[in-house]
Amino acid sequence: MKLLHIENLSVEFETHKGRVKVLDKVSLRMDPGEVLGIVGESGSGKSMLALAVMGLLSPAAHLTADFISLNGQDLMKLTPEQRQVFIAQNASIIFQEPQTSLNPCFTIGTQLTETLELHGVRQRSKQKQRAIELLDAVGINDPESRLDQYPHQLSGGMNQRVMIAMAIAAEPKLMIADEPTTALDVTIQAQIIELLLELNKTRNMGLILITHDFALLSESTQRVCVMYSGQIMENAETENILASPRHPYTRALLDSIPHIGERHHMGQRLFSLKGTIPAIDHLPVGCRLGPRCPRAAKECVKSPRLDYIENHGLVRCHFPLPKNHQQNKTEIDS
Amino acid sequence: MTAVLAAENLRKVFQVHQWRKGKEIKAIDGITFELQQGKTLAIVGESGSGKSSLARQLVGIETPTSGKILIDGEDIYQLSRHEQRNHFKKVRMVFQNPYSSLNPHSRIGKTLEEPLKINTQFDSTKRKRLVEEALQKVGLRAEHTNRFPHMFSGGQQQRIAIARAIILQPKVIVADEPLSALDVSVQAQILNLMMDLQEDLQLSYVFISHDLGVVEHIADQVMVMYRGQLMEYGEVDQIFDSPKHPYTRTLLTSTPSYRHTVSIKKRRLSQEFRKKANASNGCVFASRCPYAEEQCIEQQPKTRNLHGQRVTCHWPLD
Amino acid sequence: MNEIKIYRDIPVPGRWQAFWKRFRAHKAAMAGLIFLVIIVLMALFGPLIAPHDPTQQFADALRIPPAWTDSGVNEYLLGTDDLGRDLLSRIIYGSRLSLGLSGIVVIIAAAAGILLGAIAGLTRGFVEFFILRIMDVILAVPSLLLAIVIVAIIGPGLPNAIYAVAIVLIPHFVRIVRAAIKEEMAKDYVVAARLDGAGPVRLFTHSIFPNILPPLIVQVSLAFSTAIIDIAALGFLGLGAQPPNPEWGTILSQSRDLIQLAPWVVTTPGLAILITVLSINLVGDGLRDALDPKETRS
Numbered sequence: 041m042k043l044l045h046i047e048n049l050s051v052e053f054e055t056h057k058g059r060v061k062v063l064d065k066v067s068l069r070m071d072p073g074e075v076l077g078i079v080g081e082s083g084s085g086k087s088m089l090a091l092a093v094m095g096l097l098s099p100a101a102h103l104t105a106d107f108i109s110l111n112g113q114d115l116m117k118l119t120p121e122q123r124q125v126f127i128a129q130n131a132s133i134i135f136q137e138p139q140t141s142l143n144p145c146f147t148i149g150t151q152l153t154e155t156l157e158l159h160g161v162r163q164r165s166k167q168k169q170r171a172i173e174l175l176d177a178v179g180i181n182d183p184e185s186r187l188d189q190y191p192h193q194l195s196g197g198m199n200q201r202v203m204i205a206m207a208i209a210a211e212p213k214l215m216i217a218d219e220p221t222t223a224l225d226v227t228i229q230a231q232i233i234e235l236l237l238e239l240n241k242t243r244n245m246g247l248i249l250i251t252h253d254f255a256l257l258s259e260s261t262q263r264v265c266v267m268y269s270g271q272i273m274e275n276a277e278t279e280n281i282l283a284s285p286r287h288p289y290t291r292a293l294l295d296s297i298p299h300i301g302e303r304h305h306m307g308q309r310l311f312s313l314k315g316t317i318p319a320i321d322h323l324p325v326g327c328r329l330g331p332r333c334p335r336a337a338k339e340c341v342k343s344p345r346l347d348y349i350e351n352h353g354l355v356r357c358h359f360p361l362p363k364n365h366q367q368n369k370t371e372i373d374s
Numbered sequence: 375m376t377a378v379l380a381a382e383n384l385r386k387v388f389q390v391h392q393w394r395k396g397k398e399i400k401a402i403d404g405i406t407f408e409l410q411q412g413k414t415l416a417i418v419g420e421s422g423s424g425k426s427s428l429a430r431q432l433v434g435i436e437t438p439t440s441g442k443i444l445i446d447g448e449d450i451y452q453l454s455r456h457e458q459r460n461h462f463k464k465v466r467m468v469f470q471n472p473y474s475s476l477n478p479h480s481r482i483g484k485t486l487e488e489p490l491k492i493n494t495q496f497d498s499t500k501r502k503r504l505v506e507e508a509l510q511k512v513g514l515r516a517e518h519t520n521r522f523p524h525m526f527s528g529g530q531q532q533r534i535a536i537a538r539a540i541i542l543q544p545k546v547i548v549a550d551e552p553l554s555a556l557d558v559s560v561q562a563q564i565l566n567l568m569m570d571l572q573e574d575l576q577l578s579y580v581f582i583s584h585d586l587g588v589v590e591h592i593a594d595q596v597m598v599m600y601r602g603q604l605m606e607y608g609e610v611d612q613i614f615d616s617p618k619h620p621y622t623r624t625l626l627t628s629t630p631s632y633r634h635t636v637s638i639k640k641r642r643l644s645q646e647f648r649k650k651a652n653a654s655n656g657c658v659f660a661s662r663c664p665y666a667e668e669q670c671i672e673q674q675p676k677t678r679n680l681h682g683q684r685v686t687c688h689w690p691l692d
Numbered sequence: 693m694n695e696i697k698i699y700r701d702i703p704v705p706g707r708w709q710a711f712w713k714r715f716r717a718h719k720a721a722m723a724g725l726i727f728l729v730i731i732v733l734m735a736l737f738g739p740l741i742a743p744h745d746p747t748q749q750f751a752d753a754l755r756i757p758p759a760w761t762d763s764g765v766n767e768y769l770l771g772t773d774d775l776g777r778d779l780l781s782r783i784i785y786g787s788r789l790s791l792g793l794s795g796i797v798v799i800i801a802a803a804a805g806i807l808l809g810a811i812a813g814l815t816r817g818f819v820e821f822f823i824l825r826i827m828d829v830i831l832a833v834p835s836l837l838l839a840i841v842i843v844a845i846i847g848p849g850l851p852n853a854i855y856a857v858a859i860v861l862i863p864h865f866v867r868i869v870r871a872a873i874k875e876e877m878a879k880d881y882v883v884a885a886r887l888d889g890a891g892p893v894r895l896f897t898h899s900i901f902p903n904i905l906p907p908l909i910v911q912v913s914l915a916f917s918t919a920i921i922d923i924a925a926l927g928f929l930g931l932g933a934q935p936p937n938p939e940w941g942t943i944l945s946q947s948r949d950l951i952q953l954a955p956w957v958v959t960t961p962g963l964a965i966l967i968t969v970l971s972i973n974l975v976g977d978g979l980r981d982a983l984d985p986k987e988t989r990s
Contacts, residue, residue, distance in 0.1 A: 081557035081558055081559060081560075082557055181645070225420035225421055225584070226420065226584060226586075226625060226628045226629055227420065227624055227625065227628040229628065230627075230628035230629075230630075252557070252558055253630075255587070255629070255630040255631040256630050258630060258631075259630055259633070292559060293558055293559060296558055296559050296561065296562035297558065297562075297587060298565075298587040298588055298590060298591035299587075299631075300587075300590070300631055300632065300635065301590075302590070302591055303590060303591065303593075303610055303611070303614075308591075309566045309569060309570075310562040310565055310566055310591070311562065312559060312560075312562035312563040312566055313559040313562075313563075316527040316528075316529055316530070316557075316560060317527075317557065317559075433887055434887070435883060435886065435887065459889060462887075463889070466887065467884070467887055469880045469883075469884065470880075471880060474879050474880040474881060475880035475881050475883075475884045476881055476884075477881045477885070477898075477899055477902070477903070478881070478903065479902040479903055479905075480898075480899075480902065488885065488888050488890070488898070489888040489889065492888055492889040492890060492894070493888070493889050535884075538884070538888075
């Protein structure tokens, strides 16, 4: 049984310019205990996907899907109330800015016990004991005194740990971390990722790591799913993607990050895709990467399908790169 | 050759209370560096390291509490006000968030013309020509002058901000996290643009960033800061190939792609030791340093010079 | 250098175009605007439209009801008062007074308020403190009461009423301008302008002022309606415009004894005040929505 199985999930918004599709037929599978990375730039729909799975989309959104099966239960078949309860028991999410996700008016303890109460821990003494356990589990030292502190008294990294503690309160099977470390310092980033992976191992909790940072995924994930403009562009095992990405977009993303040892005095330039991500209400015809793609050809005015490539994974491109394709050449004008 | 921009023992101290004397916060504490023409000095550090405050001193938004800033070899706080302004014109700034650094209700042509209007005697045709040239240099087109900032993408806005910075033909650009508000594929564009401009115009950069990959790519020299103090300073090869300060190593091992490039001792400091370290006047990094000893708490380390690589540590690593 | 325009150009409306588009979508505000335009036109071309002189007394036509009633006369569309003066003409002339005076009041208050607010916003310490505390004192007293007190001190009459109402309105401007400046000053583009070499005055006129205009415009519309009411109230209390001036509040107060005998004489100026204030408030609401900075961003 899959932990998460999504088939053809689309999300549309009604705007004054008409319907805008922010997610276009996204399909995903994830095994229990797996760590899945989702990479994409702003507007790729990666956060929207997380919200859709968690049932947190705004009422203005129209969601359609063949099915979204979480832990064996098709969410589409549940009533909204049932769905909310089911998701709360089986999945949780943490966001980029812990500071804004916690209520500044209440202590850590109050917020934690409230979460516990929602998950059926009613007894006061039990609540407190469990809250301390949770804080301890996420590596907060001196948890007992932290219960009486307010979010502003803790550092950003601490607050993110508190968020994680609240997220694992219900012992979820799936945790979605939406850019969990972007707002934090590098040294703290490493600690938080380490904590998430540890929880993934010790509790066999599936983890979806949403980020724009490829390097972060290389060590922690088994599969990576690359998104662009609301579509999945490539979905394959992390090793395969890093060793030899088959989609030009993935290649370009990897090449636009400076590599270790590439230094200024060598006169090198990074490869960069031209232009910017298209606005979601002004998508190009055909392949969405088309106008920016270095390999675009006539056929790219037709939308490519997400096809399986032997020994690799799924790629949405008419002209996938051959295996072990060379790095994009860095162009220097002068 | 004299450095285009240099700082000597720069300090900035803030009073916690506005009205009465009380606790002081040292935003910058004894920073010294030299930047040669056409070179890039990257400043690395976490939040609270004082790197943004340093940027503000260098462009003259804030005045340092003590120490010297030298532009083209001239100690600017010894100069008359007028001369001071003329010198600060040579050092321009690019901000982290391009949208907020552009006046939202002003067409970009006007925004770009503004520094010329204030600082030069050029007539309006010459100003227009310079604005168009600057836009072309950053990869935008002359027709863009009558648009408003919100009509551009983030990357284009940062290009405009760079155009504004180069329009007075400065020698130095201080860029405070210029990429961190941008998407990955756009970051590479801006980074390339900055490197192209550096070659074409012989610009020097003070490049503030938390992204070590970008820093390694663009920097000639690297300065690592922690709580307002210089931890390590050296050529990019020195810092990335043989980091000597435990903090530099902590930063490197915390970044996924650099995790295996250096080694660091694993050790959790006792609660008691950390408390003592925080309260003491010793090394600012002692409370987090896996190599910390009693001496680190008792005595503030001096910055020592090891073959041009400056390290503020009692026990520099090999 | 690489060319970065790849997608076709999307025409994006300018600042005021976008504002007008949003304002037009606001139906109540549009209705208010139409009424307001009619009233303003009425005030501007008053002498041309008004059938009679507002102070001329027709001895043969005392207390004639409006034209649509049984005993009404077409010559006096809204009827006449107890001295035989044509009400329509008085209302039309009154609109000149009400709108004109409020306009002057708002201009005085806004000018003083923006100046003081700018000083308070751009300085720190004693000056700012001093200005703000004085404004607090003014704000602490209900506006109409304060206006009455001021008029009582400097004496009744139109010019004094104008000063009084203007003084009462200043603090709102000061507060809005100061708060907006403080907010804008912290933004990067102001720092960038400072780095361009702009002095405080240039900073205010070129960088800050255009960006605080939206809340200021809304405040002007609110101040306008307050001014109309306050001036009318002072007139009603006999502290503002003096009879036989056809100021709306004054008409109201003079004819209040007639409420049973000739109710139209009281209702018409009251309605005029109501409609004017209502339409200004509706326009103000529309302005506030249309100028919302959150929406102007993209």
